[in-house]
Amino acid sequence: xxxxxxxxxxxxxxxxxxxxxxxxxxxxxxxxxxxxxxxxxxxxxxxxxxxxxxxxxxxxxxxxxxxxxxxxxxxxxxxxxxxxxxxxxxxxxxxxxxxxxxxxxxxxxxxxxxxxxxxxxxxxxxxxxxxxxxxxxxxxxxxxxxxxxxxxxxxxxxxxxxxxxxxxxxxxxxxxxxxxxxxxxxxxxxxxxxxxxxxxxxxxxxxxxxxxxxxxxxxxxxxxxxxxxxxxxxxxxxxxxxxxxxxxxxxxxxxxxxxxxxxxxxxxxxxxxxxxxxxxxxxxxxxxxxxxxxxxxxxxxxxxxxxxxxxxxxxxxxxxxxxxxxxxxxxxxxxxxxxxxxxxxxxxxxxxxxxxxxxxxxxxxxxxxxxxxxxxxxxxxxxxxxxxxxxxx
Amino acid sequence: xxxxxxxxxxxxxxxxxxxxxxxxxxxxxxxxxxxxxxxxxxxxxxxxxxxxxxxxxxxxxxxxxxxxxxxxxxxxxxxxxxxxxxxxxxxxxxxxxxxxxxxxxxxxxxxxxxxxxxxxxxxxxxxxxxxxxxxxxxxxxxxxxxxxxxxxxxxxxxxxxxxxxxxxxxxxxxxxxxxxxxxxxxxxxxxxxxxxxxxxxxxxxxxxxxxxxxxxxxxxxxxxxxxxxxxxxxxxxxxxxxxxxxxxxxxxxxxxxxxxxxxxxxxxxxxxxxxxxxxxxxxxxxxxxxxxxxxxxxxxxxxxxxxxxxxxxxxxxxxxxxxxxxxxxxxxxxxxxxxxxxxxxxxxxxxxxxxxxxxxxxxxxxxxxxxxxxxxxxxxxxxxxxxxxxxxx
Numbered sequence: 170x171x172x173x174x175x176x177x178x179x180x181x182x183x184x185x186x187x188x189x190x191x192x193x194x195x196x197x198x199x200x201x202x203x204x205x206x207x208x209x210x211x212x213x214x215x216x217x218x219x220x221x222x223x224x225x226x227x228x229x230x231x232x233x234x235x236x237x238x239x240x241x242x243x244x245x246x247x248x249x250x251x252x253x254x255x256x257x258x259x260x261x262x263x264x265x266x267x268x269x270x271x272x273x274x275x276x277x278x279x280x281x282x283x284x285x286x287x288x289x290x291x292x293x294x295x296x297x298x299x300x301x302x303x304x305x306x307x308x309x310x311x312x313x314x315x316x317x318x319x320x321x322x323x324x325x326x327x328x329x330x331x332x333x334x335x336x337x338x339x340x341x342x343x344x345x346x347x348x349x350x351x352x353x354x355x356x357x358x359x360x361x362x363x364x365x366x367x368x369x370x371x372x373x374x375x376x377x378x379x380x381x382x383x384x385x386x387x388x389x390x391x392x393x394x395x396x397x398x399x400x401x402x403x404x405x406x407x408x409x410x411x412x413x414x415x416x417x418x419x420x421x422x423x424x425x426x427x428x429x430x431x432x433x434x435x436x437x438x439x440x441x442x443x444x445x446x447x448x449x450x451x452x453x454x455x456x457x458x459x460x461x462x463x464x465x466x467x468x469x470x471x472x473x474x475x476x477x478x479x480x481x482x483x484x485x486x487x488x489x490x491x492x493x494x495x496x497x498x499x500x501x502x503x504x505x506x507x508x509x510x511x512x513x514x515x516x517x518x519x520x521x522x523x524x525x526x527x528x529x530x531x532x533x534x535x536x537x538x539x540x541x542x543x544x545x546x547x548x549x550x551x552x553x554x555x556x557x558x559x560x561x562x
Numbered sequence: 563x564x565x566x567x568x569x570x571x572x573x574x575x576x577x578x579x580x581x582x583x584x585x586x587x588x589x590x591x592x593x594x595x596x597x598x599x600x601x602x603x604x605x606x607x608x609x610x611x612x613x614x615x616x617x618x619x620x621x622x623x624x625x626x627x628x629x630x631x632x633x634x635x636x637x638x639x640x641x642x643x644x645x646x647x648x649x650x651x652x653x654x655x656x657x658x659x660x661x662x663x664x665x666x667x668x669x670x671x672x673x674x675x676x677x678x679x680x681x682x683x684x685x686x687x688x689x690x691x692x693x694x695x696x697x698x699x700x701x702x703x704x705x706x707x708x709x710x711x712x713x714x715x716x717x718x719x720x721x722x723x724x725x726x727x728x729x730x731x732x733x734x735x736x737x738x739x740x741x742x743x744x745x746x747x748x749x750x751x752x753x754x755x756x757x758x759x760x761x762x763x764x765x766x767x768x769x770x771x772x773x774x775x776x777x778x779x780x781x782x783x784x785x786x787x788x789x790x791x792x793x794x795x796x797x798x799x800x801x802x803x804x805x806x807x808x809x810x811x812x813x814x815x816x817x818x819x820x821x822x823x824x825x826x827x828x829x830x831x832x833x834x835x836x837x838x839x840x841x842x843x844x845x846x847x848x849x850x851x852x853x854x855x856x857x858x859x860x861x862x863x864x865x866x867x868x869x870x871x872x873x874x875x876x877x878x879x880x881x882x883x884x885x886x887x888x889x890x891x892x893x894x895x896x897x898x899x900x901x902x903x904x905x906x907x908x909x910x911x912x913x914x915x916x917x918x919x920x921x922x923x924x925x926x927x928x929x930x931x932x933x934x935x936x937x938x939x940x941x942x943x944x945x946x947x948x949x950x951x952x953x954x955x
Contacts, residue, residue, distance in 0.1 A: 209895070210904045216890070238873065238898040245874045246894050254890045480631065481638045497609070497647045501639050502602070505631040511603045512905060 174397070174428050182543035184420065184447035187534045190397075190428050192258040192310040193367045194250065195225065199428060199449035200533050202440070202526045203228045203260060205457065208237065209253045212457045213512075213519040216255045221493070222523050223531075226258040226310075228452045231303055232267035235293070236286040240306050248308030248364075260311035260452075263300040263342075263373075266318050266401070266433070277317065279334065297341035305349070305365035312365070313399060314342040316373040321407040328377035335375045336389040343393055346370050369396035371430060374419045377402060378411045383418035397428040400448070404434035413442060420447045437466060437529055438553050441546040444533055451530075456522030461515045463507040466525040470554035472500075474518065479504040486517075492524035567790070567821050575936035577813065577840035580927045583790075583821050585651040585703040586760045587643065588618065592821060592842035593926050595833070595919045596621045596653060598850065601630065602646045605850045606905075606912040609648045614886070615916050616924075619651040619703075621845045624696055625660035628686070629679040633699050641701030641757075653704035653845075656693040656735075656766075659711050659794070659826070670710065672727065690734035698742070698758035705758070706792060707735040709766040714800040721770035728768045729782040736786055739763050762789035764823060767812045770795060771804045776811035790821040793841070797827035806835060813840045830859060830922050831946050834939040837926055844923075849915030854908045856900040859918040863947035865893075867911065872897040879910075885917035 173191035180186070188199040204211045204219065207230045211219060219227065229249055234240075246252045249259055265282075268275060272284035281296030295303075300315040316335040319328050350366040372390035376382030390398055400419055403412045416431060423429055430450035431443045440451055456466060463475040467487040472479075474486070485495035486503065494503070494517035506514025536542040566584035573579070581592040597604045597612065600623045604612060612620065622642055627633075639645045642652055658675075661668060665677035674689030688696075693708040709728040712721050743759040765783035769775030783791055793812055796805045809824060816822055823843035824836045833844055849859060856868040860880040865872075867879070878888035879896065887896070887910035899907025929935040 208898075208902045208904055210899055210902075210906045213905045215906060215909065217886075237902055238894075242873055242894060242898065246876060246892055252892075252895055252898075254895070480635055483639060493610075499639055499645075501631075501635060502645055502647070505601075505635065505645075506603055509601045509603075509630055511601055512606045512909070513603045513608060516608065516905070 174426065176426065178538045180445075180537050180542040181540065183445035183546070185444045185533070185537050185542045185546075186425075186447065186449060187537040188428065188449060190449075192226075192369065193364065194256060194258040194310050197225045197258055197450075198534055200440075200444045200530050200537075201225060201450050202530045203450065203452040204523055204526075205230070205452050205454050206253065206255075206259075207454075208233045209243075209249065211523075213460065213516050214457075214523065216253065218520060219255065219523075220257075222520070222527055224257070224523070224527060226260060227255060229259050229261045229307060229309070230264070230267060231261050231300065231307065232264035232271070234307060235264060235295075235303055236288050236291075240303060244306050248306070250308055258310040259308070260430075260450075261304045261307055261309035261313065262432075263313040263315040264295055264303065265300070265316045268295065269318050269320075277334075279337065281315070282317075297338040298345045301342050301345040301349075304368075308364055310368050311397070312346070312368055312370050314339040314370065314372055314395075316375055316401055318402045318405065319375065319377050321378065321405045321411075323377045325377075325379055325382075328375075328379055328382055332375040332377075332382050332386045335373060336386065336393070339372050339390060339395075340393055343370065343372075343395065371395055371397040371399045371428075373399045373401040373432070374423075375402045376415070376419070378407055378415060380414065380418040383415055384422055387419040387422035391422060391424060395427070397430060397450075398423045399430040399432050401432045403431060409439070412439070413446065416443060416446045416448065423447075436555065437468075437526070438550045440526075440529065441533065441549055445543065445546055453526070456526050457519050460518035460522045463504075463514070463518065465518050466522045468525070468529075468549065469552050474500060474504045475507055476504075486521050487525070490521065490524070491528075492521045494518070494521040494524075567819065569819065571931045573838075573930050573935045574933065576838035576939070578837045578926070578930050578935045578939075579818075579840065579842060580930040581821065581842060585619075585762065586757065587649060587651040587703050590618045590651055590843075591927055593833075593837045593923050593930075594618060594843050595923045596843065596845040597916055597919075598623070598845050598847050599646065599648075599652075600847075601626045602636075602642065604916075606853065606909050607850075607916065609646065611913060612648065612916075613650075615913070615920055617650070617916070617920060619653060620648060622652050622654045622700060622702070623657070623660060624654050624693065624700065625657035625664070627700065628657060628688075628696055629681050629684075633696060637699050641699070643701055651703040652701070653823075653843075654697045654700055654702040654706065655825075656706040656708040657688055657696065658693070658709045661688065662711050662713075670727075672730065674708075675710075690731040691738045694735050694738040694742070697761075701757055703761050704790070705739070705761055705763050707732040707763065707765055707788075709768055709794055711795045711798065712768065712770050714771065714798045714804075716770045718770075718772055718775075721768075721772055721775055725768040725770075725775050725779045728766060729779065729786070732765050732783060732788075733786055736763065736765075736788065764788055764790040764792045764821075766792045766794040766825070767816075768795045769808070769812070771800055771808060773807065773811040776808055777815055780812040780815035784815060784817060788820070790823060790843075791816045792823040792825050794825045796824060802832070805832075806839065809836060809839050809841065816840075829948065830861075830919070831943045833919075833922065834926065834942055838936065838939055846919070849919050850912050853911035853915045856897075856907070856911065858911050859915045861918070861922075861942065862945050867893060867897045868900055869897075879914045880918070883914065883917070884921075885914045887911070887914040887917075
């Protein structure tokens, strides 16, 4: 089941790695940041802008797309890549996280999870097999197993039972994919499943904030054997040291030759800390979500462009930034746009923020190659000031 | 005071004209459509996209910019062109229309108009001279005189007195510009006013729906002498035949060698009818405003892309359309974006609608040159179906 992941460089002072992951829709250089395209669109930006930002992969949310516009529409319009006119790689989550955070009246059994969606309250049922079918229909390049993501805080016993359920579900996802990959090779299933045979499947480590559960979950996933490993259930409200500990508890048990994906985080310093702890892939809504509120990310911290101090500011969001917003527009103008609720304002900050995250990954890769990543990380983290309260998620 | 307007072709079956207007920031081919950049941004699109759409001129709303961010900010950031990073021509209105439609507690005297703005209720006073100072500070290429725009319906006596007030105000605007243009030539005023000496000033014909008042207003404006003439107080709720009559009543009294601007309208068929009646310039919020509600303009009428019938539609908004939305995206995808309230949805429809309006003008110019405009207009109007209720403004 192993696919094309290649390690190109490793940092000698930390666990940072620089690698390359090949998918059906193109190559991804790791560490990588995946802009989040929740509903078939990375909020505020076009596919052309994503290409100009050099985004190599984006994320699609299975739950959202399943609820609206629904699978029939996306299948009819040629799968998620064609639907949204993005021909690069797409990673899809399994829908689990959103079922547990957005949907109502959930009923979890070993079989799967029944829920009412948050849009029109319609009932639906998703099992591990159905989660795979949906991701196959979407045409995902990197699919995720169905998992249960426990909240923070969470009792030990519940976290333990939940991690075991996630393992059983992961096994069924893996089997579905093997079975349907084989069928596809014999040429009897539809084109979405056939393409899906070329995709890769990641297991997800759960276990809350408990070291032994994280270790056991990692070991169980590795025993099943996946193309890559995600660490889920982080950045769900726990203190940052708990988040780091969850990663540190699981990482030593993950094979070095497979990509590791730390799900749903974080701030720029957190990303560098995660890279130092051996993580390769990230997704986070912060750059797009905070942009809509007027907050810009810079290499020295966040700026709330709504603040009056920026009204007359002739500088770009960030000096020497190569993004299209910084090349052409002043803070004063962007502040005006945000205050006046003009769409262009959030578009420009979104472009800058995505550039900032993607550029940080590119910088991290270069520093790892050069053997200077650890110095870079320490200097960056020391310089960085979070000037406004930020909640990741 | 006459500037560089050149007539290149005239239609022999109607009053349609094709001309060219030179401004400090570039040339405008007429008939022309001016996208509306109310608050220093054409809603939903970037200056780069406007350039790619081949927009030759945009409109800025003096009232909105005066209220927010205010003149000090725009002056500090280098005038409206630099502020919004648009280096093509800009026409600014005088602020009159918005004072009468948006602001509260207005008190009109011969001196000017006192009002409370609609954002924070702050009091302000605008006289003809102040309206000119503001437009000078903005760095307008085409400035408009301060006028009073009467509502529909309106009593004859009020419309008559109001048109006379507009004439007196127009005279003061003209005098301010002559005086300050002269001062600027002697090099004693600030750079905004100096640049403003190169701008052109349009008079505005008022008179409500009364033929004799429209004629008298046109004659009074022409007697004062302006670089161009606008017809205001149309598209304020009157029936379409009244709108046409207002234009027809004024047009014969306007000099053929000056550009004519029909303010604040309209639908694509209305624009062609206005061109046939000798109008050269248009601005309208419909293409941007309706886009935000999911309505697209095509050459055969409007489409409400929210409708369920488009959910599975693989076609672009309009077949054979060269706009960037139609080259890349399906109706089905755009419908999904609008239903899911994704910003990209309104961006794509806005791009298409602006392309549609700008392309209609380009087509009209070609048909006038070829001597086939009148046939084109009749065929277009006959084909066009307004499928949804539209209110211009």
